[in-house]
Amino acid sequence: xxxxxxxxxxxxxxxxxxxxxxxxxxxxxxxxxxxxxxxxxxxxxxxxxxxxxxxxxxxxxxxxxxxxxxxxxxxxxxxxxxxxxxxxxxxxxxxxxxxxxxxxxxxxxxxxxxxxxxxxxxxxxxxxxxxxxxxxxxxxxxxxxxxxxxxxxxxxxxxxxxxxxxxxxxxxxxxxxxxxxxxxxxxxxxxxxxxxxxxxxxxxxxxxxxxxxxxxxxxxxxxxxxxxxxxxxxxxxxxxxxxxxxxxxxxxxxxxxxxxxxxxxxxxxxxxxxxx
Amino acid sequence: xxxxxxxxxxxxxxxxxxxxxxxxxxxxxxxxxxxxxxxxxxxxxxxxxxxxxxxxxxxxxxxxxxxxxxxxxxxxxxxxxxxxxxxxxxxxxxxxxxxxxxxxxxxxxxxxxxxxxxxxxxxxxxxxxxxxxxxxxxxxxxxxxxxxxxxxxxxxxxxxxxxxxxxxxxxxxxxxxxxxxxxxxxxxxxxxxxxxxxxxxxxxxxxxxxxxxxxxxxxxxxxxxxxxxxxxxxxxxxxxxxxxxxxxxxxxxxxxxxxxxxxxxxxxxxxxxxxx
Numbered sequence: 001x002x003x004x005x006x007x008x009x010x011x012x013x014x015x016x017x018x019x020x021x022x023x024x025x026x027x028x029x030x031x032x033x034x035x036x037x038x039x040x041x042x043x044x045x046x047x048x049x050x051x052x053x054x055x056x057x058x059x060x061x062x063x064x065x066x067x068x069x070x071x072x073x074x075x076x077x078x079x080x081x082x083x084x085x086x087x088x089x090x091x092x093x094x095x096x097x098x099x100x101x102x103x104x105x106x107x108x109x110x111x112x113x114x115x116x117x118x119x120x121x122x123x124x125x126x127x128x129x130x131x132x133x134x135x136x137x138x139x140x141x142x143x144x145x146x147x148x149x150x151x152x153x154x155x156x157x158x159x160x161x162x163x164x165x166x167x168x169x170x171x172x173x174x175x176x177x178x179x180x181x182x183x184x185x186x187x188x189x190x191x192x193x194x195x196x197x198x199x200x201x202x203x204x205x206x207x208x209x210x211x212x213x214x215x216x217x218x219x220x221x222x223x224x225x226x227x228x229x230x231x232x233x234x235x236x237x238x239x240x241x242x243x244x245x246x247x248x249x250x251x252x253x254x255x256x257x258x259x260x261x262x263x264x265x266x267x268x269x270x271x272x273x274x275x276x
Numbered sequence: 277x278x279x280x281x282x283x284x285x286x287x288x289x290x291x292x293x294x295x296x297x298x299x300x301x302x303x304x305x306x307x308x309x310x311x312x313x314x315x316x317x318x319x320x321x322x323x324x325x326x327x328x329x330x331x332x333x334x335x336x337x338x339x340x341x342x343x344x345x346x347x348x349x350x351x352x353x354x355x356x357x358x359x360x361x362x363x364x365x366x367x368x369x370x371x372x373x374x375x376x377x378x379x380x381x382x383x384x385x386x387x388x389x390x391x392x393x394x395x396x397x398x399x400x401x402x403x404x405x406x407x408x409x410x411x412x413x414x415x416x417x418x419x420x421x422x423x424x425x426x427x428x429x430x431x432x433x434x435x436x437x438x439x440x441x442x443x444x445x446x447x448x449x450x451x452x453x454x455x456x457x458x459x460x461x462x463x464x465x466x467x468x469x470x471x472x473x474x475x476x477x478x479x480x481x482x483x484x485x486x487x488x489x490x491x492x493x494x495x496x497x498x499x500x501x502x503x504x505x506x507x508x509x510x511x512x513x514x515x516x517x518x519x520x521x522x523x524x525x526x527x528x529x530x531x532x533x534x535x536x537x538x539x540x541x542x543x544x545x546x547x548x549x550x551x552x
Contacts, residue, residue, distance in 0.1 A: 006292060012315035018288040039288035057469070060543070193333070193497055219495055219503040219543070221469055226502020227495040254543045262541030265534040267336070267495070 005036055005044075007051055009224035010194050015051075017041060017222075023118050028110040031161055035118045041222060043118050045086060047111070047157055051222045053086050058122055061188070061228065063255040064218040064263070066092035069151045069184045069232060070099075071246055071260060072239040076150040077101070080178070082138035082166065084155030085111030091125035093153075095250040102131050109135040139165040145178035152179060154187035159198065167198070169205040172233065176209045182236040189215070192270045193225035200273045206233040214239060215274055216263040218254065229270070240264060281312055281320075283327055285500035286470050291327075293317060293498075299394050304386040307433070311394045317498060319394050321362060323387070323433055327498045329362050334398055337464070337504065339531040340494040340539070342368035345427045345460045345508060346375075347522055347536060348515040352426040353377070356454070358414035358442065360431030361387030367401035369429075371526040378407050385411040415441040421454035428455060430463035435474065443474070445481040448509065452485045458512040465491070468546045469501035476549045482509040490515060491550055492539040494530065505546070516540060 006016040018039040025034045034046040042055030053061065066089050070076050077100045081089045085106035093102045104126065106112055112133065115123035126133055134141065138154070152175055159167040166187070175185045189202045199215065207213040210233030220228045232239060240261060247257040266274070282292040294315040301310045310322040318331030329337065342365050346352050353376045357365045361382035369378045380402065382388055388409065391399035402409055410417065414430070428451055435443040442463070451461045465478045475491065483489040486509030496504045508515060516537060523533040542550070 010316055012294040013317070014292050016282060016290050016292050040286055041289070217495075219493075219501070221501040221503065225495075225497040227497065253545045256541070256544050256547065258541040259543060262538035265532070265538030267530045267535060268532050269529045271532065 005038070005046070007046075007049060015222065017044070024114050026110065028108050030108045031157070033108075033110055033114065035114050044222075045111070045115065045119065048161055050158060052157065053088060053119070053122065054222050055119065055121065057221050058086075058088050059253045060218050060220050061223075062088035062092050062122075063252050064216075064230060065089050065153050065155055065186060065188065067250070067252065067255045068216060068230070068239060068260060068263065069153065069186045070096050071242055072232070072234065072237050073151055073182070073184050074237065074246065078149050079103070080105065080145075080149045080152045082142065082152065082154045082156065083107075083163065084153070086115040086119055087112070087123035087126040089153055089155050090128075090131055091122065094125055094128055094130060097248070100130065103134065104131065105134045105136050105138045105141045107135070107137050139171060139174070142171065142174040142178050147177075147180050149179050150183055152183070152185040154185065156188065158190065167202060169208070172206050172209050176233070176235070179235065184232065184234040184237060185210075186230050186232045189229045189231045191223065191225040191227050192229060192267075192273060193227065196273055199229055199231070199270070202231050203274050206231055210234060211236075212238050214264055215266060215270065217266065217270065218263060281314070281322070283322075283325060291498065293320070300390055302386065304384050306384045309384075309386055309390065311390050320498075321387070321391065321395065326434060328433065329364060329395070329398065330498050331395065331397065333497050334362075334364050335529045336494050336496050337499075338364035338368050338398075339528050340492075340506060341365050341429050341431055341462060341464065343526070343528065343531045344492060344506070344515060344536060344539065345429065345462045346372050347518055348508070348510065348513050349427055349458070349460050350513065350522065354425050355379070356381065356421075356425045356428045358418065358428065358430045358432065359383075360429070362391040362395055363388070363399035363402040365429055365431050366404075366407055367398065370401055370404055370406060373524070376406065379410065380407065381410045381412050381414045381417045383411070383413050415447060415450070418447065418450040418454050423453075423456050425455050426459055428459070428461040430461065432464065434466065443478060445484070448482050448485050452509070452511070455511065460508065460510040460513060461486075462506050462508045465505045465507045467499065467501040467503050468505060468543075468549060469503065471500075472549055475505055475507070475546070478507050479550050482507055486510060487512075488514050490540055491542060491546065493542065493546065494539060
């Protein structure tokens, strides 16, 4: 049989993946970090026993975090990514020619270090000259920023451990302040099969701060249930009003202009989470 | 830990679910049948070690097989379901008032028997007076039918074992003959992460027989990768041309009129499978 890594996604359900070998394992100041070479998914980053990203399916998450808000904004120049130390969101952000600066604020420098070493196709973009990498607390960075960013993406872990502050109403208010007057933010907000209450709460909290609040989804096979949600808060621009000519021709494997619109069509049981 | 059921969805990846108890287990004339009571998904039907349906997530598959073609057809009266002995597709078909008769042709009577016993919320619809249940070979049933059905749904197992004939070009030609002149058919066609070649082949085969051939997707957490595809062949009616007023108000948990359109927007790597 060999070695298998199993993530218990709930108390009663999980995924299991064959491991060729462990590339690295350590307890950082913030979390347990493991880098595994798997047979199905390529190299896999695991934090606190949860799959964060894999070489095979990472494109879905990273494209969908980045391109939906970036195409919703008419001219994004200054972009902030909170979390996301693997560099995948930054890689996608840099595909947009309008972007002049992309700042990454990751609390755990070890995530960056070992992503660069073992996930070079993902983290390589962190070396780009338009990128500034800060090893810092995202919550504090946001609190210090004012009218600075066009788009902010929150690429956090689950709302346990280091990311717990990133799912609070105060954080969304800070984001609104950190954004310019027509700014947009997106956060990953887990899955509706096992975390319905979280999605309902985040939607409700974001809606109190942002005039336009919408949930969209993507299929990510190694994440719990495979159906992942993202919650967008926007001050002015409506993602469903983007004109065809706004979409530049960028190289993607998941995102298309059709997906940009279709991802907001929610399954009924998910849509119901966004009703008062 | 207790007992866990693990389905190896590929040689190197799988899902694992806590089992409270086994309700039934037997080798039928066609396959290994197991009915498990699981802690996360409720009762679960397993055929040849593959999850077929669970009480918790069955609604996605059954709604998406049934409602997309049934709303694409302007007035479906006579419907055939090949396979689907659990009765879930039939339950959804019966939500359409226009349907006068729904025939189920399932090769394995044991699937029907134990679904009625252990999945009553799914299989109960098989008792409806509009339903005729035949324990028979779907391939042979299709071969004997001519200009008979408005909509045919192929709710098969994987293309191994008893269902292997249901993924052949000859079968799709037979379906075209069994349909009326404006008939529509849909087949479940597995997932694009692990079975890309199958989707490409089915799409190509169906396209040679049906003027309108389209692939759509749904998220099913207990199926491999969570991203499931369905391939539709239609003689006349285009699923993307359905008018708003065609949608009746039916009770669903996944399907909506927005999803009807959005489900045809394919992730780029899936869309690429439908190109020549």
